[in-house]
Amino acid sequence: MNEKTSTFESKILKTYSAETPTSAKLFQRSQTIFPSGVTHQSRDLKPHPIFVNRAEGSHKWDVDGRKYVDYFGGHGALILGHNHPVVQEAVREQVSRGVHYGASHELELEWAEVVKSVIPSAEKVRFTVTGTEATHLALRVARAYTGKAKVVRLATHFHGWHDHVAFGKDSVSKSPPPGILQEIVDNILVCPPGDISQLTRLCENRDDVAAVILEPTGATFGKVPLLPQFLSDVREWTSQRGIVLIFDEVISGFRCSLGGAQGVYGVTPDLTTLAKILGGGYPGAALVGRAEVMNVMDYQKKKTGTVSPLVTHYGTYNGGPVSASAGIATLNFLRSTDTIETANRNGARLRQEMNSIIRQLGCDWSVYGDFSAFHVFANPDHESIGPEDIMEGRIDSWKLRSSTSIDLQHKIRLGFLCGGVDIMPWPGGLVSGIHTQEDLAKTAEAFENTLKMLAEEGMLE
Numbered sequence: 010m011n012e013k014t015s016t017f018e019s020k021i022l023k024t025y026s027a028e029t030p031t032s033a034k035l036f037q038r039s040q041t042i043f044p045s046g047v048t049h050q051s052r053d054l055k056p057h058p059i060f061v062n063r064a065e066g067s068h069k070w071d072v073d074g075r076k077y078v079d080y081f082g083g084h085g086a087l088i089l090g091h092n093h094p095v096v097q098e099a100v101r102e103q104v105s106r107g108v109h110y111g112a113s114h115e116l117e118l119e120w121a122e123v124v125k126s127v128i129p130s131a132e133k134v135r136f137t138v139t140g141t142e143a144t145h146l147a148l149r150v151a152r153a154y155t156g157k158a159k160v161v162r163l164a165t166h167f168h169g170w171h172d173h174v175a176f177g178k179d180s181v182s183k184s185p186p187p188g189i190l191q192e193i194v195d196n197i198l199v200c201p202p203g204d205i206s207q208l209t210r211l212c213e214n215r216d217d218v219a220a221v222i223l224e225p226t227g228a229t230f231g232k233v234p235l236l237p238q239f240l241s242d243v244r245e246w247t248s249q250r251g252i253v254l255i256f257d258e259v260i261s262g263f264r265c266s267l268g269g270a271q272g273v274y275g276v277t278p279d280l281t282t283l284a285k286i287l288g289g290g291y292p293g294a295a296l297v298g299r300a301e302v303m304n305v306m307d308y309q310k311k312k313t314g315t316v317s318p319l320v321t322h323y324g325t326y327n328g329g330p331v332s333a334s335a336g337i338a339t340l341n342f343l344r345s346t347d348t349i350e351t352a353n354r355n356g357a358r359l360r361q362e363m364n365s366i367i368r369q370l371g372c373d374w375s376v377y378g379d380f381s382a383f384h385v386f387a388n389p390d391h392e393s394i395g396p397e398d399i400m401e402g403r404i405d406s407w408k409l410r411s412s413t414s415i416d417l418q419h420k421i422r423l424g425f426l427c428g429g430v431d432i433m434p435w436p437g438g439l440v441s442g443i444h445t446q447e448d449l450a451k452t453a454e455a456f457e458n459t460l461k462m463l464a465e466e467g468m469l470e
């Protein structure tokens with residue numbers, strides 16, 4: 010906490026606490042049950058998170074009846090907003106026909122065919138339930154295909170929470186985080202993002218690299234942007250070396266464009282992980298990719314002469330019919346409308362309006378991003394930096410990843426919540442195709458009031 014403001018003097022905290030008494034009470038109960046009182050780390054918020062009991066379109070309502078413009082968007086899954094009628098109808102129809110057949114069914118086939126028709130790298134498809142499982146499977150498939158152990162990942166990039174990727178997002182250390190084996194850490198090479206020469210140097214004189222995994226928009230949908238040239242360079246270098254290139258398109262898939270970031274940049278990886286929009290708000294994810302690589306999961310294409318394929322893959326809820334129905338409805342709607350372009354336009358307009366507020370208030374922060382994202386950079390060292398500098402890679406990756414202290418991050422979120430807007434903890438958010446101009450104006454106003462309250466608390470100095 011800034012020394013100038015004690016918890017009790019903070020206008021943001023006082024206003025938030027006064028507006029959300031029922032959430033505060035539920036959080037007391039939560040703390041007796043859930044570690045940290047939450048079920049996902051990014052929902053952690055001091056003094057307490059909001060508890061939500063209803064959502065519709067671009068809005069959600071908390072248990073005190075307050076309405077929020079929503080930029081969490083189901084952690085990025087809801088590009089069509091909450092309860093979109095085409096998704097609702099498909100799900101209702103499917104629920105009445107059964108929710109789990111424990112058998113192959115035509116909807117999973119249709120779901121995979123839609124994916125294959127729009128994602129350039131998708132020759133073969135395997136469904137999982139979460140993005141974390143998809144990246145886990147991607148690494149296993151790449152290691153089995155190449156017979157090699159090491160995986161290169163880019164510092165600051167996020168690929169879920171399984172052991173092979175649960176470090177390197179917020180810092181780099183050779184010691185394993187608690188609960189993760191040293192042997193696993195030793196087999197992951199963490200490389201600074203965006204610099205092909207550092208990547209090639211890291212792998213010089215080694216012949217044990219199975220894969221490179223990265224988010225093609227840059228970490229957390231462009232919070233730490235990557236220049237498209239880097240993608241082409243990595244593609245060329247991995248192809249020459251027989252290294253499997255994995256794009257983690259869990260957020261960017263069906264969001265940058267129907268064909269994901271690979272569709273926009275014209276760079277096709279060997280494997281791609283998809284989730285979020287893929288399931289239309291229901292649990293659904295996939296590993297897709299080049300048939301030759303994916304065939305390590307194929308009984309018919311086994312190389313070992315044993316009964317099993319090289320890589321076995323299970324999962325009770327893989328390709329579930331309800332998720333399939335929501336996913337098909339969502340992807341078909343995106344295919345037949347300009348929702349993605351609208352979301353991208355909404356994102357650009359929001360970034361522009363927030364930056365003009367920053368300038369009006371004489372603050373040195375930036376709001377930046379591409380496609381339907383907005384990211385807030387709090388310029389902790391008060392450098393002469395604008396959104397273009399960030400987008401063109403003229404700023405340190407770690408500084409972008411953590412430009413806000415936890416206290417400031419929470420205060421920004423609380424400030425927005427006081428103004429009726431729920432943002433992601435980055436801080437930033439994902440704009441949908443159904444946010445209205447009124448929603449965007451309300452968001453800009455909430456941002457302005459947040460900055461003013463932070464200035465009063467001495468937190469912009």
Ligand SMILES: Cc1ncc(COP(=O)(O)O)c(C=O)c1O
Nearest residue numbers: 139140141167168169259260284
């Ligand atoms: C780029 C990326 N990869 C993987 C994941 C993990 O997905 P899930 O939360 O479905 O396990 C996420 C989740 O936010 C993500 O943003």
